[in-house]
Amino acid sequence: MISGSRSAPEAVRPWRVLSNPQDWHCIIFHFICLAAYACAFWLYLHPKVAGITGPWSRIAFVLASALVLGWISGIDVGVNFHNHSHRPIFASQFLNRWFGRLWTFSGGWPSFFWEYCHVTIHHANLLSADDWTLPKHSADGKFENFQRYLFTHWPWRLSIHLWKDFTTRQSLRRRSFQELAIFLALWSIPFWIDPVMAVFLWALPHWIANAFVMNSGMYVQHAGCVPKTAAKPVSHSTVFVSNLFNLTMFNIGFHSEHHDHPRVHWSELPELHQRLKLDLIAGEAHVVPYGNYHAAFLLAGDEARQKGFAEQDSRYKSSQ
Amino acid sequence: MESLARAILSRAGLFFGRSFFPLFAIAIIVGAALWGPWVSLGVTVVAIAAALRSL
Numbered sequence: 180m181i182s183g184s185r186s187a188p189e190a191v192r193p194w195r196v197l198s199n200p201q202d203w204h205c206i207i208f209h210f211i212c213l214a215a216y217a218c219a220f221w222l223y224l225h226p227k228v229a230g231i232t233g234p235w236s237r238i239a240f241v242l243a244s245a246l247v248l249g250w251i252s253g254i255d256v257g258v259n260f261h262n263h264s265h266r267p268i269f270a271s272q273f274l275n276r277w278f279g280r281l282w283t284f285s286g287g288w289p290s291f292f293w294e295y296c297h298v299t300i301h302h303a304n305l306l307s308a309d310d311w312t313l314p315k316h317s318a319d320g321k322f323e324n325f326q327r328y329l330f331t332h333w334p335w336r337l338s339i340h341l342w343k344d345f346t347t348r349q350s351l352r353r354r355s356f357q358e359l360a361i362f363l364a365l366w367s368i369p370f371w372i373d374p375v376m377a378v379f380l381w382a383l384p385h386w387i388a389n390a391f392v393m394n395s396g397m398y399v400q401h402a403g404c405v406p407k408t409a410a411k412p413v414s415h416s417t418v419f420v421s422n423l424f425n426l427t428m429f430n431i432g433f434h435s436e437h438h439d440h441p442r443v444h445w446s447e448l449p450e451l452h453q454r455l456k457l458d459l460i461a462g463e464a465h466v467v468p469y470g471n472y473h474a475a476f477l478l479a480g481d482e483a484r485q486k487g488f489a490e491q492d493s494r495y496k497s498s499q
Numbered sequence: 500m501e502s503l504a505r506a507i508l509s510r511a512g513l514f515f516g517r518s519f520f521p522l523f524a525i526a527i528i529v530g531a532a533l534w535g536p537w538v539s540l541g542v543t544v545v546a547i548a549a550a551l552r553s554l
Contacts, residue, residue: 204518211521211522218528229532230535236535239540242540242543243528243543250524254520255521423554426519427520429517469553472551472554473552475551476551
């Protein structure tokens, strides 16, 4: 089933906890992420066990931990929670709301803020002037410098846009302050345990997650793309067809399909991709054989390296 | 029997594939207790370089 709506028998089963059985993977992923933070905190507080013998080995431990924690938090929020924001994983609204709050705080976000940015701003205004979640772009669609976007977007530009939106709209103001208070209560927990540890093994990974994983993901998914029109229906996003990337990243590579069918469950995107493959080729969609990470490597480079990103996967070239 | 084994393998593959990155993170962090923080840092740098080059 590739339509967004649940079938009638599924919708009425009262004992069902999850909306889709595949969503167990989302929950397991998030709990392993939280366990990784717990392990890092415990080892930081018990340095002898972690082989920390002085300041340099402490720096090595903190750097290694912060890098991998940032990496997985970027995926946990930017991909895993992202899927939940389109297709809530629980049948219960209460569970969806509270699990969402306990999901994004370990990526430096209140869940309501992330959903607002992604669904209300990005999906509804893709590549238009109102989509302030994307890099700034010129009239011909060219994105600003890759590094500038990574270092200025989260939390600086985002905070300004969110402040403007939430304070000017009466309907959002109360909810946003309430969600921010819940987030701050949860996010501050590591600071109560050990403030120095919290800076390096909590705040630093969140910066890595947002700047290097989520921001670079947003950049590469839409760099060189144009708004959807009748003449160019599938040129709004790049499609990343690496099997390993999609296996480990909840199929986020099928990005054009995701934007056109956001209510399709993440586990059904490969099947949808196969169905739409001929349309993607006919519409000259930009398809590449790797994932977001290599795309970020290419777009972060000089002009010669950036040209590599424009190359099309040979299996998706139109024969005309 | 063969189809059952295939189904189990397929499910296990999906589980480990989808949980690969957080499991790798736990191995890096907890592994520091076994092989020391410098090895963890080295493996992390190599893994990031490999992802940027090929994934």
